[in-house]
Amino acid sequence: MSSVTTxxxxxxxxxxxxxxxxxxxxxxxxxxxxxxxxxxxxxADHSTFEETCYLLWFGRLPNRSELKDLQERLAQxxxxxxAIIQLLRNAPKTALPMDVLRTAVSALAFYDADEKxxxxxxxxxxxxxxxxxxxxxxxxxxxIRKGKPVVEADRSFSHAANFLLQLNGxxxxxxAERALDIALIxxxxxxxxxxxxxxxxxAATLSDMHSAITSAIGALxxxxxxxxxxxxxxxxEAIDRQKSDPVEHVRNMLxxxxxxxxxxxxxxxxxxxxxxxxxxxxxxxxxxxxxxQWYDMSEKIEKFVKAEKKLNANVDFxxxxxxxxxxxxxxxxxxxxxxxxxxxxxxxVIEQLDDNRLIRPRAEYLGPDYPNRYVAMxxx
Numbered sequence: 001m002s003s004v005t006t007x008x009x010x011x012x013x014x015x016x017x018x019x020x021x022x023x024x025x026x027x028x029x030x031x032x033x034x035x036x037x038x039x040x041x042x043x044a045d046h047s048t049f050e051e052t053c054y055l056l057w058f059g060r061l062p063n064r065s066e067l068k069d070l071q072e073r074l075a076q077x078x079x080x081x082x083a084i085i086q087l088l089r090n091a092p093k094t095a096l097p098m099d100v101l102r103t104a105v106s107a108l109a110f111y112d113a114d115e116k117x118x119x120x121x122x123x124x125x126x127x128x129x130x131x132x133x134x135x136x137x138x139x140x141x142x143x144i145r146k147g148k149p150v151v152e153a154d155r156s157f158s159h160a161a162n163f164l165l166q167l168n169g170x171x172x173x174x175x176a177e178r179a180l181d182i183a184l185i186x187x188x189x190x191x192x193x194x195x196x197x198x199x200x201x202x203a204a205t206l207s208d209m210h211s212a213i214t215s216a217i218g219a220l221x222x223x224x225x226x227x228x229x230x231x232x233x234x235x236x237e238a239i240d241r242q243k244s245d246p247v248e249h250v251r252n253m254l255x256x257x258x259x260x261x262x263x264x265x266x267x268x269x270x271x272x273x274x275x276x277x278x279x280x281x282x283x284x285x286x287x288x289x290x291x292x293q294w295y296d297m298s299e300k301i302e303k304f305v306k307a308e309k310k311l312n313a314n315v316d317f318x319x320x321x322x323x324x325x326x327x328x329x330x331x332x333x334x335x336x337x338x339x340x341x342x343x344x345x346x347x348x349v350i351e352q353l354d355d356n357r358l359i360r361p362r363a364e365y366l367g368p369d370y371p372n373r374y375v376a377m378x379x380x
Contacts, residue, residue, distance in 0.1 A: 008364055008366060009363075009364045013361075014266070018192060018197065018359075018361070019192065019200065019352075019359075021191070021192075021348070021351060022036065022059065022351070023035065023036065023056060023189060023191075023344070023347050023348060023351060024189045024190065024191040024344070025037060025191075026190070026191050026267055026268075028265075028267040028268045028269050028270075029269050029270065030270065031268055031269075031270040031271050031272070031273050032273065033190070033273045033274065035052065035055055035056060035188065035189055036055050036056070036059055036060065038055065038061075039273075040185070040186065040273050040274065041273060041276070041277075043055075043185050044182050044185055044186060044277045047185060048158065048181055048185075049158075049159050049160060049181050049184040049185055049188070049340070049343075050067065050070060050071050050074060050158070050159055051067055052184075052185045052188050052343065053070065053074075053127075053131060053188070053343045054066065054067060054070050056188060056189060056343050056344060056346075056347040057124060057127055057343075057346065057347050057350065070128075073128050074128055074131060074132050074159060075132075075155035075156075076155065077128050077129045077131075077132035077133065078132045078133075078136060078153035078155055078162065079132075079133075079153070080133060080136055080137065080140070081111040083107075083110075083111065084104060084107060084108065084111065084133075084137065085140060085150065087103070087104055087107055088100065088104060088137065088140050088141045088144055089144055091103070091141065091144075093144075093145040094145075095145075096221075096331065097138065097141060097142065097331055097332055097334075097335045098217065098220070098221040098226075098331075098334050098335055098338075099221070100137075100141050101134070101137060101138060101141075101217055101335050101338060102214055102217040102218055102221065104137045104141075105130070105134065105137075105210060105213055105214050105217060106210060106211070106214045108129075108130070108133060108210055109208060109210035109211070112126060112129065112210065113125075114126055115208070115210075118206065118208060118209075118353065120350065120353070120354055123209050123346070123349060123350045123353060124350065126209040126210070126346070127209070127342075127343075127346035127347070127349075127350065130209070130210075130213060130342050130346060131159075131342050131343055131346065132159075134338060134339055134342050135159070135162070135163040135166070135339045136153060136163075136166060138163075138167075138332060138335045138336070138338075138339060139151070139163060139166035139167040140166065142167060142329065142332060143166075143167070143169075148169070150166075151165060151166045151167075151169050152166075153165075153166060157171075158177060158181065159181075159184070160172075160177050160178075160180040160181040160184060161177040163180065163339065164176060164177065164180060164326065164327070167327065167328070167332075168327045172326075173288070175284065175285065175288050176285070176326055176327075179281045179284070179285055179322060179325075179326060180326055182277055182281060183278065183281065183319065183322060183323075183336075183340065184339065184340040184343075185340075186274040186277055186278065186315065186340075187274070187315070187319075187337055187340035187341055188340050188341065188343045188344050189341070189343065189344025189347065189348075190341075190344070191267075193225065194219045194220075194222070194224075194225045195216040195217070195219040195220040195225060195226070195341065195345065196216065196341075196344060196345055196348050197219075198215040198216050198218070198219040199212040199213060199215055199216040199345045199348055199349055200212070200348050200349065200352045200359065201215070201359045202214075202215040203348075203349040203352045203353055203356075204352055204356055204357065204358050204359040205358060206353075206356065209346065209349055212345070212349045213342065213345055213346070213349070216338075216341070216345045217338055220334060220337060220338055220341070221334065226334040226337050226338075227333075227334055228261045228262055228314075228316035229261075229262065229316040229317070229319045229320040229323065229333045229334075229337075230320070230330050230331065230333045230334065231261035231262075232261050232262040232316055232317055232319075232320035233320040233321070233323075233324055233330050233333070234330065235249070235250075235253075235260075235261070235301075236294060236297050236298065236320060236321060236324075237330075239297055240293060240294075240297070246297045246300040246301050246304075247300055247301070247304045250301050250304055250305065251304070251308075254308065254309070260301075260305055260309075261316065261317075262313060262314060262316045262317030262318075262320065263305050263309070263311040263312065263313055263314060263317065264311045264312070264314065265312075265314045268312070268314070270312065271312045271313070272312065272313065272314040272315050274314075274315040275312070275313045275314055275315055275317060275318055278315065278317075278318035278319050278322055279299075279302075279313070279318045281318070281322045282294065282295045282298060282318045282321040282322045282325070283295045283299075285321075285322060285325040285326070286321070286325060289325055291325060294321035294324060294325060295321055297321075298317065298318060298320075298321050302317065319333070320333065323336060
């Protein structure tokens with residue numbers, strides 16, 4: 001019996017529909033991203049991260065009292081067991097923040113009141129707690145590794161403002177608060193990206209929310225998924241340090257066959273709609289902080305790459321300068337992605353477990369024909 005000759009499956013499952021979902025809609029040809037059918041531009045212009053969380057988790061926009069209730073629940077969840085703080089203190093000061101976050105999220109399950117409960121309401125409660133706890137852990141570890149005291153959460157602050165407070169030790173400006181709030185909205189969900197798919201695969205085994213989110217963080221850590229904006233900032237930093245011309249710097253990269261990070265997208269064939277807002281945020285933050293050079297460099301690079309390679313900037317390109325201007329270190333860029341994406345990951349875990357079936361795809365076999373007989377050692 002010989003194997004059947006077949007067409008190999010698309011690499012990376014490109015173009016394959018793997019599940020049904022009502023959370024996120026993307027039209028890559030038109031540059032559309034929508035949560036529950038609401039365009040990302042409307043949410044970025046009018047919504048808040050907390051309201052976007054409600055939309056993702058409950059399937060609709062909240063009324064005033066529902067939003068207030070969720071804001072209060074998120075604020076009350078800004079609490080970490082002392083054992084988690086000790087875990088952060090025990091982590092090597094040289095550890096990657098993404099590694100520390102992955103381990104700490106897994107450990108959070110030990111202290112979660114719903115650890116052994118996997119029903120819908122329990123998963124919503126876990127989503128709320130994780131969404132509040134993850135930014136606290138990112139900020140706490142950053143301060144611990146720098147020898148600074150951990151800053152207490154302020155439950156009267158917005159989600160975005162509280163993170164900047166706990167990270168930088170001071171109340172943020174309204175411009176910085178709104179910039180991060182919009183960035184969190186823009187990064188909240190993106191359909192079946194690698195980390196979200198990892199979360200759903202783990203959840204589909206009837207594992208728990210914390211395990212699923214740990215899987216997602218592990219996938220996000222990879223430079224092909226969550227690390228592109230770090231690479232973008234390293235280029236901007238090198239240009240600034242060397243006082244070189246941005247266009248010539250990138251031209252030299254292309255001449256050496258090096259990829260310029262922050263351009264092109266697996267899904268979008270036009271401008272990434274998230275980049276539209278991050279471009280403006282980078283410009284405005286640069287002007288208000290007296291550091292316009294980061295946006296200026298980025299703008300020159302964007303125009304050159306678009307003219308030279310016909311590639312559009314994606315979400316990572318302008319988020320690099322935006323995060324830097326918010327006082328966020330380069331190796332925290334991907335953890336900040338997780339601070340936002342936990343909302344979408346949790347929505348997908350809830351949706352998966354509400355109508356679950358084990359995710360078990362098949363692989364197209366392309367190996368030696370069957371039967372390929374075992375050969376004894378002395379005859380090889």
